Amino acid sequence: MDQIFGNLQLLFEFPAVNLEIIIQGAMIGAIFVLVAYGLALVWGVMNVKNLAQGALVIAGGYVSWWLAQRGMPVLVGIPVAAIVLALIGGACSGTPIDKFCRRHWRVAIVFAVAMTVVMFAGLYTTAPGSAWAAYEGVGRTFGTIGGIGLFGILVACGGLYGLVISRVIERDLFTSLLATFGIGIMFEQLMNLMFGSDTQSLRLDYDSFSFFGGIVNVPVAKLLAVIMAAALAIAVIIFMKRSRMGQAIRATAQDARAARVLGIDTERVYAFTFSLNAALCGAAGALVVLVWEIMPFYGIPYSVRAFVIVTAAGLGNLPGVIAAGIGIGVMEQYGGHIFGIGYQQAIAVLLLLLVLLIRLAQQRRNRQVLQ
Amino acid sequence: MSEHIIQVSDVSKSYGGVVANKDISLSVRKGGITGLIGPNGSGKTTLFNSIVGYHPIDDGSIKFEDKEISRLPVPEIARLGLLRTFQQTRIFSAMNCVENMLISLPHRKMTIMQMLAQNSKADHDRAAQLLDFVGLYEKRLLRSGSLSFGQQKLLEFAMALMNEPTVLLLDEPTAGINPTLINGLIDRLKRANSEFGITLFIIEHNMRVIMNMADTIYCLAHGEMLASGAPEDVQNDQRVIDAYLGAH
Amino acid sequence: MTGTGNKIVSYITLALFIILAPLLFPDYRTSLAALWLLIIVALTWDMTGGQMGYNSLGNIFFYGTGMYVAAVVGISLAYDVADYTNAAGGGIYKFTDAQYFTGMLVGSLAAGLFCAVSALILGWLLFGLRGPYFAIGTLGVAIAAGELVSNWDWVGGGQGIALPVYPYDLDQGKLFFYYLFAGLGVAVFAFCAWLYNTRFGAAINAIRDDEEKAEAMGIHTLRYKLIAWSMAAFFVGVAGAFSAFQLIHFEPLETAYQTINLGIFMVVCVLLGGKGTLWGPVIGAIMFHVFKEVTWTYFLGWQWVALGALIVVTVVYFQDGLMGWLKTRRPEWFGIRVEQKAAIAEAAE
Structure with a gap:
């Protein structure tokens, strides 16, 4: 208790601390906005509540980190992560490759099983105490080939969208929630197996701007990340407003049946929306790895925050998402400062509950329920 | 007044x-x-x-x-x-007609202990009687979702009567x-009005x-x-x- | 007549099997107790999820809260809780047999009641949320509770609590906990079997099928939802209390409020077996337990990937579960009539 009062007092004695907290919170919020906007898209357009959102972010982070480990310039990671995640999300869905795989689905399954076997056989040699330890080098190669082959066939069959999401869109909403939860678990565990459970980060060795005698610090790396997030958001806004696909997405969001009647291929719109969301998450992850750290199980907080933001802001309301994202970032920083860093996760979740209850009270006044 | x-x-x-x-x-x-x-x-x-x-x-x-x-x-x-029926009928389509009727018992008049009891013989009789009243007695064991639209409307009417509004x-x-x-x-609506006083x-x-x-x-x-x-x-x-x- | 006779014989056989199983397979006592825990949480999840259509992802909250309440009450009967948790363990503090067993009994009851009451309060706040919002809201409650408890030093913070060990022989202890869980499981099953045949059971089914219509019919929807959830919470709380004493040591995030382990397992069990049926959760729990034991034994390291895949495959391709599949294949086994002819013939008799 005393500690909490002490922390509060600090805020009043040194107003600059407030500024520091707000700036930090806004910077964190800027990255949440990307993830939340992706969620708002898939939620609004295809009514899928994606609990795997955080796992996609972390996956994007690992793509960027993996490239940097192999000597790529750090910033290259951002577009590459976006592209890889778009592929995972379902960028191939509906293309000739996907159609070919679907027509010859038996071949695709046999290929996938064969690749799985090759991968596991290869990995087996690297297990500690394996009888085949002498062939570890060959095993590694086999493991890599199998893994890439499996990844390739899954992507070619439509990725997450084609394999899972497309089958849960029309079903009741709990289905999509649980299916994406399962996807999230799989992703986390695969990343854990591939990269280990240590925290990883990429540090950009730029300076910080300092004000007020060091109370307010603005690291250039974070500033860069915010600028890139903003640029990305603007690009998406322009895309949604100007391009044909953007218009088709907005039309589908309003009324999928009417859009279908008017000749819009809603399947393609859905696939595109989901892979766009995955790409946004991937890019956000690549930014996260620059300014904080990632590990396989750090995804859930991003999912939770994305839900808070979207629930608070509503669907298809980008200015609202931006405001809510930054607001949540700031509130979390304040909460963390006042109650201690251990409560940060709890605060994010409690904010979600708070937002839900406020929305509920609003609806009750209209004699309605929240659904 | x-x-x-x-x-x-x-x-x-x-x-x-x-x-x-x-x-x-x-x-x-x-x-x-x-x-x-x-x-x-x-x-x-x-x-x-x-x-x-x-x-x-x-x-x-x-x-x-x-x-x-x-x-x-x-x-x-x-x-x-104060009860209403819907323009597009709403019934519990996964249940059969009798189950639909039994759910429509006037819950507002029941205590928790009555809720935790099974439906009595009198409830079943009344359900059968009202289904007969709207002419659905023969179909009482059918899944109500498989009834025609008109029959569903009659069922919804019978459910409303069961509720003693x-x-x-x-x-x-x-x-x-x-x-x-x-x-x-x-004729049935008139009778509901005159006989049941609704x-x-x-x-x-x-x-x-x-x-x-x-x-x-x-x-x-x-x-x-x-x-x-x-x-x-x-x-x-x-x-x-x-x-x-x-x-x- | 023979139908009831057969039923009685099969129930007696089942009861004998339940009683004799741990004696026949002594190596699997703990695993069988874990299976009963799964059956309990699956059955109670289905009370709201399957029968009432409110898919909670936060029932694990009652499990964890049950653990903590039982432990705190059990300890407080003998010692000061803050001193006990400060010393971080049961090694220093000795419990007599009487203290151990009264602690367990009173603690379990307190856990059940506390959870039932907290379900009433949480439900009053959250039952305005429908569908996915309810799932997210309850998940939020469970996560938040875990985080808050792990910051609460009085109950041991992130370290958790270490309870005293079963006072007699260890093998006997395993048997003891097996029968505790089995007894609770049978009680929950019998309770559900009775509940679903009452007017209350029909009313919560009506809420699941069309809540708006149920409201328009004047059903006390909120009251029934609260009662159903708090009944479920009571049993989960007691199960949590038993687990606390069985596991001896538990901590908040991985054991008590294990959102992504048991919290999601119970849902998967129910989906595997079939939502909204009496036997579905039981069968699903057995199927899931076997799957889990096999993957944990033979695919160590990949077990979680396999589990995620199981969730996805179940949800996407097999959502009605085993019982649901049978229901569409063999509706007559469940007394459902769709054909007009059968019903007319019946009416003519």
């Missing part, structure tokens, strides 16, 4: 810029059959929904047995004994029902039907009250004829 069980005074409701109801006042006489007619889009269903609590009203007051209900949510209004609001009871069955339905408030499109049943009729057009009174008066009212046959 007590003669009128529902009293609607100066109720207005608009959706965005569209005015659906404007200063509507009407009252439903206890024990009678009151009709509400009007062309498509005249605001009949909006008024119904305002009464049973599906949305807030902008202005005015709605009283049921002299109690203000315009701010209560749906289940509380239903528990006062004080007032029953019916939203177009004859819509979608085979014309040859309509006379039977009119006050009826009916939205109806079919002029012949409502003129046959109601003792008082209100006519809405463009969200406003156009005419009211005994069936013959309303039927002969030039404004009503214009509203039905006019260009709108």
Whole structure:
């Protein structure tokens, strides 16, 4: 208790601390906005509540980190992560490759099983105490080939969208929630197996701007990340407003049946929306790895925050998402400062509950329920 | 006061810029059959929904047995004994007819201990009797979702009777029902009114039907009250004829 | 007549098997107790999820809260809780047999009641949320509770609590906990079998099928939802209390409020077996337990990937579960009639 009062007092004695907290919170919020906007898209357009959102972010982070480990310039990671995640999300869905795989689905399954076997056989040699330890080098190669082959066939069959999401869109909403939860678990565990459970980060060795005698610090790396997030958001806004696909997405969001009647291929719109969301998450992850750290199980907080933001802001309301994202970032920083860093996760979740209850009270006044 | 069980005074409701109801006042006489007619889009269903609590009203007051209900949510209004059926019927389609009937027991009159008991023989008998009343006894063990639309409407009516309401609001009871069955339905509605003592408030499109049943009729057009009174008066009212046959 | 006779015989056989199983397979006592825990949480999840259509992802909250309440009450009967948790363990503080067993009994009852009451309060706040919002809201409650408890030093913070060990022989202890869980499981099953045949059971089914219609029929929807959830919470709380004493040591995030382990397992069990049926959760729990034991033994390291895949495959391709699949294949086994002829013939008799 005393500690909490002490922390509060600090805020009043040194107003600059407030500024520091707000700036930090806004910077964190800027990255949440990307993830939340992706969620708002898939939620609004295809009514899928994606609990795997955080796992996609972390996956994007690992793509960027993996490239940097192999000597790529750090910033290259951002577009590459976006592209890889778009592929995972379902960028191939509906293309000739996907159609070919679907027509010859038996071949695709046999290929996938064969690749799985090759991968596991290869990995087996690297297990500690394996009888085949002498062939570890060959095993590694086999493991890599199998893994890439499996990844390739899954992507070619439509990725997450084609394999899972497309089958849960029309079903009741709990289905999509649980299916994406399962996807999230799989992703986390695969990343854990591939990269280990240590925290990883990429540090950009730029300076910080300092004000007020060091109370307010603005690291250039974070500033860069915010600028890139903003640029990305603007690009998406322009895309949604100007391009044909953007218009088709907005039309589908309003009324999928009417859009279908008017000749819009809603399947393609859905696939595109989901892979766009995955790409946004991937890019956000690549930014996260620059300014904080990632590990396989750090995804859930991003999912939770994305839900808070979207629930608070509503669907298809980008200015609202931006405001809510930054607001949540700031509130979390304040909460963390006042109650201690251990409560940060709890605060994010409690904010979600708070937002839900406020929305509920609003609806009750209209004699309605929240659904 | 007590003669009128529902009293609607100066109720207005608009959706965005569209005015659906404007200063509507009407009252439903206890024990009678009151009709509400009007062309498509005249605001009949909006008024119904305002009464049973599906949305807030902008202005005015709605009283049921002299109690203000315009701010209560749906289940509380239903528990006062004010029940409605839906234009698009709503039944529990995964259950059979008897189960549907048994769910419709008047829960508002039950205590928790009664809830935690099984349905009694008397409940089953009453369900069978009411299913017989609407002519669905033969189909009682069928999954209700497999019934035809007209039969589902009859089932919904029987469910409403099972609930022993004080007032029953019916939203177009004859819509979608085979014309040859309509006379039977009119007869049953009248009997429900006279035998079970249920006050009826009916939205109806079919002029012949409502003129046959109601003792008082209100006519809405463009969200406003156009005419009211005994069936013959309303039927002969030039404004009503214009509203039905006019260009709108 | 023979139908009831057969039923009685099969129930007696089942009861004998339940009683004899741990004696016949002594190596699997702990695993069988874990299976009973799964059956309990699956059955209670189905009370709201399958029968009432409210898919909670936060029932694990009651499991964890049950653990903590039982432990705190059990300890407080003998010692000061703050001192006990400060010393971080049961090694220093000795419990007599009487203290141990009264602690367990009183603690379990307190856990059940506390959870039932907290379900009433949480439900009052959350039952306005429908569908996915309810799932997210309850998940939020469970996560938040875990985080808050792990910051609460009085109950041991992130370290958790270490309870005293079973006072007699360890093998006997395993048997003891097996029978505790089995007894609770049978009680929950019998309770559900009775509940679903009452008017209350029909009313919560009505809420699942069309809540708006149920409201319009004047059913006390909120009251029934609260009662159903708090009944479920009571049993989960007691199960949590038993687990606390069985596991001896538990901590908040991985054991008590294990959102992504048991919290999601119970849902998967129910989906595997079939939502909204009496036997579905039981069968699903057995199927899931076997799957889990096999993957944990033979695919160590990949077990979680396999589990995620199981969730996805179940949800996407097999959502009605085993019982649901049978229901569409063999509706007559469940007394459902769709054909007109059968019903008319019946009526003519």
